[in-house]
Amino acid sequence: MGTALSTPIHEGNGRRRAMTAIGRKTGKYLVVAKTGLQNNLAYAVNFFFDTFFYIFFLFIFINLWRTIYGQGQVIAGYSLSQMIWYCIITELIVVSTSSPFHELNNEIKSGNIAYLLNKPYNLLAYQFSHSLGLIGIKLVINAVAGIGFGLAFAGPLAGFLPGRLVFIVPVMIGAILVNYFALAALGLTAFWLEENTAFFWIYQKLTFMLGLFLPVEFFPAWLQKIALVLPFPYTTYGPAKLVVAFTWEGFLRIIIMQGLYLTVFLVLSALLYRKGVRMLNVNGG
Amino acid sequence: MSTGDKKGDRKEDRKRGWWAQVKSHLRLIAVYFRFNLAAAMEYRGSFLLQVFGMALNNAAFVVFWRIVYSKVETIGGYGFREVMFIWALASAAFGFAHILFGNLGYLTGMILQGELDAYLLQPKDVCLNVLCSRTVISAWGDFAYGIILFLLVYGFVPGRFLLFVFFTVFSGLLMASVFFTADTLTFFIGNTSALGRLVREFLISFAIYPEGIFKGAVRWLIYSLVPAGFIVFLPLRIFNAFSWAWLGWLILIDLAYIAFAYLLFRRGLKRYESGNLIVAKL
Numbered sequence: 001m002g003t004a005l006s007t008p009i010h011e012g013n014g015r016r017r018a019m020t021a022i023g024r025k026t027g028k029y030l031v032v033a034k035t036g037l038q039n040n041l042a043y044a045v046n047f048f049f050d051t052f053f054y055i056f057f058l059f060i061f062i063n064l065w066r067t068i069y070g071q072g073q074v075i076a077g078y079s080l081s082q083m084i085w086y087c088i089i090t091e092l093i094v095v096s097t098s099s100p101f102h103e104l105n106n107e108i109k110s111g112n113i114a115y116l117l118n119k120p121y122n123l124l125a126y127q128f129s130h131s132l133g134l135i136g137i138k139l140v141i142n143a144v145a146g147i148g149f150g151l152a153f154a155g156p157l158a159g160f161l162p163g164r165l166v167f168i169v170p171v172m173i174g175a176i177l178v179n180y181f182a183l184a185a186l187g188l189t190a191f192w193l194e195e196n197t198a199f200f201w202i203y204q205k206l207t208f209m210l211g212l213f214l215p216v217e218f219f220p221a222w223l224q225k226i227a228l229v230l231p232f233p234y235t236t237y238g239p240a241k242l243v244v245a246f247t248w249e250g251f252l253r254i255i256i257m258q259g260l261y262l263t264v265f266l267v268l269s270a271l272l273y274r275k276g277v278r279m280l281n282v283n284g285g
Numbered sequence: 286m287s288t289g290d291k292k293g294d295r296k297e298d299r300k301r302g303w304w305a306q307v308k309s310h311l312r313l314i315a316v317y318f319r320f321n322l323a324a325a326m327e328y329r330g331s332f333l334l335q336v337f338g339m340a341l342n343n344a345a346f347v348v349f350w351r352i353v354y355s356k357v358e359t360i361g362g363y364g365f366r367e368v369m370f371i372w373a374l375a376s377a378a379f380g381f382a383h384i385l386f387g388n389l390g391y392l393t394g395m396i397l398q399g400e401l402d403a404y405l406l407q408p409k410d411v412c413l414n415v416l417c418s419r420t421v422i423s424a425w426g427d428f429a430y431g432i433i434l435f436l437l438v439y440g441f442v443p444g445r446f447l448l449f450v451f452f453t454v455f456s457g458l459l460m461a462s463v464f465f466t467a468d469t470l471t472f473f474i475g476n477t478s479a480l481g482r483l484v485r486e487f488l489i490s491f492a493i494y495p496e497g498i499f500k501g502a503v504r505w506l507i508y509s510l511v512p513a514g515f516i517v518f519l520p521l522r523i524f525n526a527f528s529w530a531w532l533g534w535l536i537l538i539d540l541a542y543i544a545f546a547y548l549l550f551r552r553g554l555k556r557y558e559s560g561n562l563i564v565a566k567l
Binding site for chain 1: 328330331334335337339341345346349352353355356357360361382446479486487490491494497498499500503552
């Protein structure tokens with residue numbers, strides 16, 4: 001019987017202790033997330049500046065797509081309105097995310113990491129919790145601006161059901177998480193490489209090409225097949241596609257692929273961090 | 286070299302007239318170029334990685350345009366080749382500007398921190414001396430990408446290639462003078478790093494999309510405050526239908542922007558306050 005009554009007392013105490021320890025750990029990182037949020041709110045002007053650039057890029061892309069769709073045709077299955085809303089969502093995710101690449105890179109290359117290792121937290125979990133506040137606030141501000149801009153310049157998206165946001169929002173969060181831990185893994189290569197910025201550029205451009213600027217349906221059939229097994233489309237294309245043309249099949253495929261890649265990048269980041277810290281050699285003080 | 290010797294050189298330069306001054310400053314640019322290149326090549330692996338990384342970074346956009354042009358024939362009057370021309374010119378000009386004038390974008394911080402003191406003591410023009418004393422390694426990738434992209438799309442026809450190189454130099458100088466002007470405003474209104482970022486993003490973004498997509502007030506903007514029109518669009522028109530008259534106008538306009546940036550800096554320098562910062566400039 002799996003009831004509490006049948007559980008031996010010492011086992012119950014152990015479980016309670018374990019639960020308390022998990023609670024303490026979670027609480028610790030929640031405090032870090034709250035601190036991150038407070039820190040970022042103190043410099044709220046910076047967000048508005050980023051939001052301004054977000055709107056500026058949307059302006060350029062809306063002009064570009066309006067010119068391309070001059071004759072009102074449908075391209076690769078997307079109408080002009082769908083294409084504009086696609087860009088609004090993909091850009092929203094990219095501008096609202098936080099990249100741990102440069103932070104980890106700087107900490108490792110400067111040797112500052114030596115001062116962080118003896119703190120009572122896991123550095124990766126700390127960085128992530130600290131970024132959560134930033135991501136949350138950016139996402140809210142940019143979403144309000146982007147949706148407002150979209151409604152004003154492209155009108156409402158035909159066929160969009162607000163109730164589907166229950167499924168779309170987790171996919172957007174999944175996209176941000178996959179991107180975050182992929183970049184964390186790249187940043188951690190600084191333990192071994194003096195200059196690893198080129199990796200960041202290549203990752204960034206693959207993300208841009210395979211989803212941010214263009215939906216996968218624009219690619220030739222052979223490239224679509226390759227793109228859909230890579231992680232990049234699931235950081236931008238996935239959620240945007242669900243916003244402009246939701247299907248249950250698409251939702252399941254995207255959420256499964258995100259889960260898969262999130263696991264891969266989480267494990268990879270943890271391994272790189274553990275291995276990197278073991279071989280770390282910092283000179284000076 | 287003693288201070289007395291330097292004063293003597295300056296007097297000598299003035300005696301020899303403006304041409305001697307120009308030659309002397311061109312020599313300064315060349316010396317900085319050689320020195321910065323040698324310093325960058327000290328870490329050859331890192332240099333090559335940054336150069337190829339940036340070239341690859343830019344090349345990704347060719348894929349974007351190739352795919353878009355597989356769906357439509359023209360965008361705002363531009364075909365694929367025209368878009369590649371503005372990309373090649375924008376990249377090469379940006380690379381040229383930042384290879385030679387690597388302190389573009391850093392000037393605001395230097396003014397605010399009082400880091401110009403070291404340059405004020407030297408017997409060369411402060412403006413050139415400040416701008417040239419640093420190089421941006423990844424800019425080599427932008428420059429190489431621009432040149433290679435042009436050659437791949439238009440082939441090597443000496444006259445046309447020379448015209449492209451000419452545009453690269455003048456558009457690079459114009460781009461540098463616009464970025465420099467935004468930085469120089471720090472002398473007058475305080476920290477302009479946000480404004481500088483804004484001008485950079487606007488100028489580069491306007492310069493890499495077909496001119497026809499911009500309408501109304503934006504068209505005025507790209508031929509005035511954010512002159513992407515003179516950096517890529519007008520050169521493209523001259524390249525497609527050569528006209529000496531238009532080329533002359535382009536040169537005059539470019540020189541006007543450059544002169545304005547230079548004079549603004551000279552004026553701003555009078556308002557500069559030393560930071561009493563002790564720095565060694567080798």
